[in-house]
Amino acid sequence: MSNENIFYPHVSVDCVVFGFDGEKLKVILIERTINEQNELYNDKKLPGSLIFSEEDLDVSANRVLTELTGLKNIYLSQFRTFGSPDRTKNPRDVLWLENTTKLKIGRIITTGYVAMVKIDRKLQFNSDTTTAKWHDVAEVAKMSLAFDHNEIIQWGLKHIRNQVEIQPHLLFELLPTKFTISQLRTLYDVINQVKSDVRNFQKKVAQMPYVVALDELEKGVPHRAARLYRYKK
Amino acid sequence: MSNENIFYPHVSVDCVVFGFDGEKLKVILIERTINEQNELYNDKKLPGSLIFSEEDLDVSANRVLTELTGLKNIYLSQFRTFGSPDRTKNPRDVLWLENTTKLKIGRIITTGYVAMVKIDRKLQFNSDTTTAKWHDVAEVAKMSLAFDHNEIIQWGLKHIRNQVEIQPHLLFELLPTKFTISQLRTLYDVINQVKSDVRNFQKKVAQMPYVVALDELEKGVPHRAARLYRYKK
DNA sequence: TTGAATATTGTATAAATTACACTATCAATA
DNA sequence: TATTGATAGTGTAATTTATACAATATTCAA
Structure with a gap:
């Protein structure tokens, strides 16, 4: 095996954090500003960053998520590593990388992690220049994101x-602590891209021992209020 | 974000190539020899290696597999990236790395790929010092492999x-071009760690349009010969 | 009181899964 | 050539799971 072709790529993690607002699936994106020939350009990216020297990949994903969104103790699950050299083919991305890292960067291999969090959790962040916000997944698919x-x-x-x-x-x-079956069904449908039958879904939920009915109804709705449930264990 | 903790890890790919001998699940391992204070030490490892500078990760996995086993045009599917700094905690592994790569290596992040191949495919290899061989997966679990x-x-x-x-x-x-239902069932069982019922399995196969019966029986068995089938499309 | 909006509930049918045991075939050998 | 050993091959009933489908209940607001 020859050595001259071996080099040292940079390694990063990116977090895809999903939420649910009762209707639509959401994802956290970070606003990014690029100074391109004194023209400011704004777009969005996933919360992600280079890993540290002696840092475990999973640990890194947690650190980066906390740094960029304020979210702590989130279960992150690794799903895939993206290793095309074309990842840095957009000069705008390279410019941003070199500005933010102060490093000369050829390529970056990134490992993706997903998390699912309750959407009412507060998003906070260290930096003045980034802002983490929820976006509709469907809308995001039409946007042009970084990398x-x-x-x-x-x-x-x-x-x-x-x-x-x-x-x-x-x-x-993804659901609030107390939720209605209707919310659960909408979530199920939006994730699986199906339209489930109301009665059959109720039946399915009824045989989930970990979904327990509360003695409580939802409030402030202009129609018959639905019963609230919670997840147990 | 501070820079002093950012560094450049090495990135590799490792291929987990599964085969099936009609009875047991097999995996390809490579023999490795380490010269440790003039004592030769032998053990085994997965076929894997560092990626090249401008090489796509998937392409790299294919290249490495071909170099180390001779297998070409294999469908490799990425499944997980292993990024613990402890991966290089064994001095023997570090010694081997530095001898084979001539590089000073701190840590290696590796991406795992799986492939499933017919076990009668010929294994060949470039190097004099490595030999790729099939091993029982169950046996391998009891062995201590590299990294x-x-x-x-x-x-x-x-x-x-x-x-x-x-x-x-x-x-x-994983099956030969012509196979018996019994082989298919054994394979199914060994992968899923179950014991399927013979009749129910036949029924299941009967409703797979892509498994077609041949007008041919297996040969050389000291009992009633089973019908051969092949996979279509 | 009525209408608008959503919640809640059951039954019949079809499909898939499971459990279960005897006969068929062939080669080796007595 | 008869017997034995080893594996192939086959069907039915019971259970469970998945699907299709519509009328009544509750609450708020007009």
């Missing part, structure tokens, strides 16, 4: 679909 | 289990 972040989000979405099929418990990460 | 390769194999195994559930077609990658 290959559109592609990363699609893979992340695919990943949570698979995850949720194996572990339906994960759905409750 | 975290035991762990990588377990993740790979989990991955093909999921894959095969979604895409039962993949099973036929």
Whole structure:
């Protein structure tokens, strides 16, 4: 094996954090400003950054997420690594990288992580120049994000679909503590891109021992109030 | 974000290539010899190596697999990236790395790929010092492999289990062109760690339009010969 | 009181999964 | 050539799971 072709790529992590507002699937993006020949250009990217020297990849994903969004103790699940040299083919991305890292960067290999969090959790961040905000996943698909972040989000979405099929418990990460069956169904449908039958869905929920009915109804709705449920264990 | 903690890890790929001998699940390992204070030490590792400078990760996995096993045009599917700094905590592994790469290596982040190939494919290799051979997956689990390769194999195994559930077609990658239902069932059972009922399995196969019966029986068996089938499309 | 909006509930049918045991075939050998 | 050992091959009933489908209940607001 010859050595002259071996070099030292940079390694980063990117977090695809999903939320649910009761109606639509959301994802956290960070605003990015690039100073391009004294013209300021704004676009959006996933929360992500280079890993530290002796830092475990999973640990790094948690650190970066906290630094850029303020979210702590989030379960992050690795789903795929993106390693095309074309990831840095856009000069705007390279410019931004070199400005923010003060490093000369040839290529970056990034590992994607997904998380599912309750959308009412507060987003905070260290830096003055980045702002983490929720965006509609459907809207984001039409936007042009930094690097290959559109592609990363699609893979992340695919990943949570698979995850949720194996572990339906994960759905409750996205719902408020108290929720209606209707919210649960909407979430299920939006993730799986289906339209479930109301009665059959009720039946399905009824045989989930970990979804327990509360003695409480939703409030402030201009129609019959739905019963609230919570997730147990 | 401070820069002093950012550095340039090495990036590699490792291939977990599964085969099936009609009875047991197999995996390709490479023999490794380490010269430790003039004592030769032998052990085994997955086929894997550092990526090249401008090489796509997927392309790299294919190149490395061909270089180390002679296998060409294999469909490799990425399943997980291993990024613990502890991956190089064994001095023996570091010694081997530095001898083979002539590089000073602190840590290596590796991306795992799986492949499923017919076990009768010929294994060939460039180097005089490595030999690729099939090993029982069950036996390998009891061996101590290089780096975290035991762990990588377990993740790979989990991955093909999921894959095969979604895409039962993949099973036929592991079988000879002509196979018996009994072989198919044994393979199914060994991958899913179950014991399927013979009659129910026949029923299941009967409703797979892509498994077609041949007008041919197996030969050289000291009992009633089973009908041969092949995979179509 | 009425209408608008959403919540809640059951039954019949079809499809998929599971459990279960005897006969058929062939080669080796007595 | 009869017997034995080893594996192939086959069907039915019961259970579980998935699907299709519509009328009544509750609440708020007009």
